[in-house]
Amino acid sequence: MRDVPSEVIRIQEVGMRDGLQSAGQFVETADKIQLLNQLSKTGLSKIEVTSFVSPKAVPLLADAEAVLDAIERVPGVIYSALIPNIRGLERALAVDLDEVNVVMSVSNAHNMANLRMTCDDSLDQFREICTNRGSLSVNGTLATAFGCPFVGSVDPSMVLEWAKRYLDVGIDSLTLADTVGTATPHQIFGLCKAIVDELPEIEITLHLHNTRGLGIANALAGIDAGIRHLDASIGGIGGCPYAPGATGNVCTEDLVHALIFDGYRCDVHLDALFEIALQLEGILCNPLPGLVRQAGTKLTTHPMSDDLRCRLGIP
């Protein structure tokens, strides 16, 4: 069985971006701000607040500036936003932000479908972004690192190659994304271990989806390979346009619950997450995929009936 690392496992919230961008309805700016202010106080180490994509492309996040202007900052929490291009960087530089997250797919087909440019063109943009970042950190996400919805399997050596190119253009940290929830634990372990071993100096995040029920199993395999940063989404919101009906990102509270009760160090307040997920469910008017909030934690017990107490001789 795996050893439990002594380091704290850092949980990074992406639901307000990856979840709300595909929520199917606009969440009011005031609601976003309230949710983000609460998330900031739960012990999460990073929050992807929003995305500086074109409001025409993603109208559900058209209020990026208004949200970032209003939220309260909690010291120690890294506030990040996704940017698709140099125009996004300009918007990011005009607000109070710690980090921008740039994304490209390892699969050229997916990059073309998602961003309408080749992987090489994406990298050229990221070079320009890194040059003009000011004081912003740049996180580079490699999407479809474990599989592509169009071409299927992805060569792990290609992922390592792109990770090195990312470093060459100047990114500060790296995210490996299982964009369509296709990874399996041994695959996660193999690729993460190879990249951790090859690039020991860079902080690596694993971004997982629970599309096929393997979200938490994959997170544990990633930790076993040396990963200490995990993305997750409150309530398990999010999804993938190529897998209709499937669940979304690995659920923050389910992941935190699994880590805490399986003996890992994870300094996130579970009860606070349940409270936020409940509010989010009310806002979205839809049951969220997260399971632990429905079932209660591992410690949940149920009162015995009077009849049972009597049979057991308990007064």
Add this chain to the structure above:
Amino acid sequence: MRDVPSEVIRIQEVGMRDGLQSAGQFVETADKIQLLNQLSKTGLSKIEVTSFVSPKAVPLLADAEAVLDAIERVPGVIYSALIPNIRGLERALAVDLDEVNVVMSVSNAHNMANLRMTCDDSLDQFREICTNRGSLSVNGTLATAFGCPFVGSVDPSMVLEWAKRYLDVGIDSLTLADTVGTATPHQIFGLCKAIVDELPEIEITLHLHNTRGLGIANALAGIDAGIRHLDASIGGIGGCPYAPGATGNVCTEDLVHALIFDGYRCDVHLDALFEIALQLEGILCNPLPGLVRQAGTKLTTHPMSDDLRCRLGIP
């Protein structure tokens, strides 16, 4: 990372018993027979067909004899039924069956709530059942082996103790059940390894629920500890009366998918399972919790649009 064992992992279907007993509606006998006949042909190694509990207690399985009289047997598949007591054994002896499954909880409180007798009284019954079994095999299930909904944690040494008592009264194989879906991977590994090491001669099944999203992670931890037999439920049906709204047993097709694509030997036909789960969903008129059937397998790809093909220069 864990080694993959060379042995085949055996999948045992419990949905027709553990799932349908709490389905909230009676599934017609003809539908049960049709589902079971199809399940028999998928490569599953054992099928828990029904339960010989009192029809008053579990009316949804009141047709146990009719189902067992009608289903076709596939050579190599073990046909099992749950029996709660000696009366259940009498009914089981009157039909064509390979195995009876007896159940008691490690937790006295849960045993009293579920079976209205003490653990010691349950064991006395099992002794009588083993004596009068005829040619039937007897599988002994230890429920609440990883936690009890009333008293919480369960001492692993108690589970080992009860496993030995089971062997003393003559059971042939053992099931460790995470009845309320409260187990975590290290807990699963620890207890399974202790029992596999202490009782190497006995076949052990792990019976898991996905109540808190850990079903597959726990299954993999069990395999790592030497477990080669896993219960699962088609579509993920089932549940727990003490965790309303929570998902049920670990889903057969999600588990088989995880094993096959993570490199384990598991000779079950995934497409056939999808087909059966689809029929079951139609019969129950409710979406089932299984995820892979909605998302497609790891190998699923989606056609590129004409626009994307054009951009990629693909004719």
